[in-house]
Amino acid sequence: MxxxxxxxxxxxxxxxxxxxxxxxxxxxxxxxxxxxxxxxxxxxxxxxxxxxxxxxxxxxxxTAAYVVDEQDFRTRARAFRDDFSAPFVPICGGADVYYAGKAFLCTAVAKWVLEEGLCLDVCTGGELAVAQRAGFPGERIALHGNNKSVAELRTALEYGVGRIVVDSFDEIDRIAALAAELGVRAPVMVRVTVGVEAHTHEFIATAHEDQKFGFSLVGGAADEAVDRIVAHADHLDLRGLHSHIGSQIFDVGGFEISARRLIALHVRIAERHGLHLPEMDLGGGYGIAYTSQHDPMTPADLGAQMADLVGREMRAAGDVPAPRISIEPGRAIVGxxxxxxxxxxxxxxxxxxxxxxxxxxxxxxxxxxxxxxxxxxxxxxxxxxxxxxxxxxxxxxxxxxxxxxxxxxxxxxxxxxxxxxxxxxxxxxxxxxxxxxxxxxxxxxxxxxxxxxxxxxxxxxxxxxxxxxxxxxxxx
The missing domain is CATH 2.40.37.10 (Lyase, Ornithine Decarboxylase; Chain A, domain 1)
Incomplete structure (x- = not known):
């Protein structure tokens, strides 16, 4: 031009x-x-x-009105629950799927997610309140967020959420203090910034170092976060590692690097602390077709390729047991x-x-x-x-x-x-x-x-x- x-x-x-x-x-x-x-x-x-x-x-x-094909929503949820998960069975018994509440959440949708056997990812007290209203079991909920309030954390602990994804050193101390006060042991995961630049819009790429989420592998922040959580073992239960490289992603290349780096940290934790962490969340953010230029993968193909790369990395890791894998498809179900x-x-x-x-x-x-x-x-x-x-x-x-x-x-x-x-x-x-x-x-x-x-x-x-x-x- x-x-x-x-x-x-x-x-x-x-x-x-x-x-x-x-x-x-x-x-x-x-x-x-x-x-x-x-x-x-x-x-x-x-x-x-x-x-x-x-x-x-x-x-x-x-009009205007949003129109949801409920059958389509349920079909996509089942495809991730079954087709994506199946290739992980020989590696770690299967994969858990966390529906992204931030993509779209209301009481009816939370019930659909529950009925189709998925877990739920929330990132605010408001999203958690919708889950509670729907009767969603706390143990199947993950709480995300880079600046969770004390009130939100308290509600999550009282409701018994299955995982709190820790995002800062301040939050580690905050959760430990609340858990001690409430007399519970808080299940936490460490959000790791793995240094991968996903091929997507810069505002929805979330795993490069210069952004607000997680603990970077560069400089040892992720290792230090693990050490601090282990030091609070009476009140914090370290469940595993978490990474999310971005959204609207159409290939698994970035996930291969992410998995390799997460598994390397997983192995270091086993060697340093004698802990075999039971979970690992590889994130997701899989792309959908908005126009003819987009060609998304099926859940079955995504699962097969993701399981292959996780299996390779775990075999290379030696005798360390494979953690249960979970993923967050993001927009790919409701979009x-x-x-x-x-x-x-x-x-x-x-x-x-x-x-x-x-x-x-x-x-x-x-x-x-x-x-x-x-x-x-x-x-x-x-x-x-x-x-x-x-x-x-x-x-x-x-x-x-x-x-x-x-x-x-x-x-x-x-x-x-x-x-x-x-x-x-x-x-x-x-x-x-x-x-x-x-x-x-x-x-x-x-x-x-x-x-x-x-x-x-x-x-x-x-x-x-x-x-x-x-x-x-x-x-x-």
């Missing part, structure tokens, strides 16, 4: 589709990897999920299970490059219900959801209703040229970090979450109201 005196946006070639976005032969075709298991089109071209069409959903629940349903409000053609037009499609949501495009330059896809169309494809940008030029939902997508106000648009892959990161920007009520299964739709998180928006406003 050549420079232009008026700025990059005026340079030759600006305004065309990105290289990864193909020109469609059928603009109404659904790219299967992007959509939940039961999503299809009916004979009128309407998107359906769980046997319910989106026009009916919009009429009953309104693809959900799409966001919007109604089109305005359509505007804008000349962007010497006669080239881009169509701006404004919807009744935006950065308040999906901040990821603005926050991470995330790419999304979308489709016309409420009817069929024979019109040709037109490069479009789906934007929100907020008072920000950066309020973009889908940066680039081909939509039918006859897209019009009143049409419904569906954006797939919005189950993770969209409702969780949602805000009330511009005093906009947050959308509901609608679960659909076997022809039945129900609200699992209700839509906020204007009364909700004003409830905390004291008036003067």
């Amino acid at each position: 050549r420079a232009h005196e008026a700025g990059a946006l005026h340079a030759e070639g600006y305004g065309g589709p990105p290289q990864w976005l193909p020109h469609p032969t059928d603009v109404m075709e659904l790219l299967e990897p992007l959509w939940a298991e039961t999503v299809t089109r009916d004979d009128q071209g309407r998107l359906t999920v769980g046997g319910v069409d989106v026009v009916s959903l919009a009429q009953e629940f309104g 693809p299970s959900t799409f966001t349903l919007y109604e089109v409000g305005t359509v505007k053609d804008v000349e962007v490059d010497r006669g080239s037009l881009r169509t701006y499609v404004s919807v009744d949501g935006g950065m308040s219900d999906n901040i990821r495009t603005a926050l991470y330059d995330a790419d999304y896809s979308c489709t016309l959801a409420s009817r069929s169309s024979d019109a040709g494809p037109r490069l479009s940008r789906v934007v929100g209703r907020h008072c920000e030029s950066g309020d973009i939902v889908v940066m680039d997508e081909f939509l039918p040229a006859d897209i019009a106000p009143g049409d419904l648009i569906a954006v797939p892959g919005t189950g993770a970090y969209c409702r969780s990161l949602a805000s009330q920007y511009n005093h906009t009520p947050r959308p509901p979450v609608i679960a659909v299964r076997d022809g039945r739709a129900r609200v699992i998180v209700r839509r906020e109201t204007m009364d909700d928006l004003l409830a905390l406003d004291m008036g003067e």
Whole structure:
């Protein structure tokens, strides 16, 4: 792209589709990897999920709305529980899967996670409160966070969480003091910063040294954390080591380095302290398909490759017993299970490059219900959801209703040229970090979450109201 005196946006070639976005032969075709298991089109071209069409959903629940395919969620959970875990059976008896509460959590989802035999990862007192409300067993909960409050730690210990992932020297002393006060022995894991730069956005890469999480292997901080925990053995039960290298990851290369370094520390602990730690968490953050450029691995393939590299490293370690492995798939369970349903409000053609037009499609949501495009330059896809169309494809940008030029939902997508106000648009892959990161920007009520299964739709998180928006406003 050549420079232009008026700025990059005026340079030759600006305004065309990105290289990864193909020109469609059928603009109404659904790219299967992007959509939940039961999503299809009916004979009128309407998107359906769980046997319910989106026009009916919009009429009953309104838009914008998050729509969850419950069957898809459960299928993905079982795939990690069974297919991922199976290759680890000969090594350590299997693998435990921790669902990421931060991706999306509500009482109904916590119950699904429990019913499908997974564990739960929470990182705040609020997420823990949801787990408690759902009756989630404490021993199957992990508490994360780089700055857990005393109140949060106390609640976790009183509830009997199965692991607290320790993130700082201050926290070691804090947990030890609380455990002594409560007369319990707190189960802890050490979060290790393994020095791996995952191939992902810099804000979701979490294992390089210069960031806020964990104890670095460089300089011996991780070893010192272990020593301090062992010194508090009366009140702290060191369960194992934990690492998380990032999110939206599509290969196991970084995990191989991470596992090698974690296992080396695991062996050092056995040699120095005579402790054979029973657990090791390799993190996860596995990627999903947001657009045609993404090609995620299946849980079975991930499990096979991860088990192979763990097995190799444990054999090289000699006689040290293999710890029970656990992983945190992150967005990979809930992310693809959900799409966001919007109604089109305005359509505007804008000349962007010497006669080239881009169509701006404004919807009744935006950065308040999906901040990821603005926050991470995330790419999304979308489709016309409420009817069929024979019109040709037109490069479009789906934007929100907020008072920000950066309020973009889908940066680039081909939509039918006859897209019009009143049409419904569906954006797939919005189950993770969209409702969780949602805000009330511009005093906009947050959308509901609608679960659909076997022809039945129900609200699992209700839509906020204007009364909700004003409830905390004291008036003067």
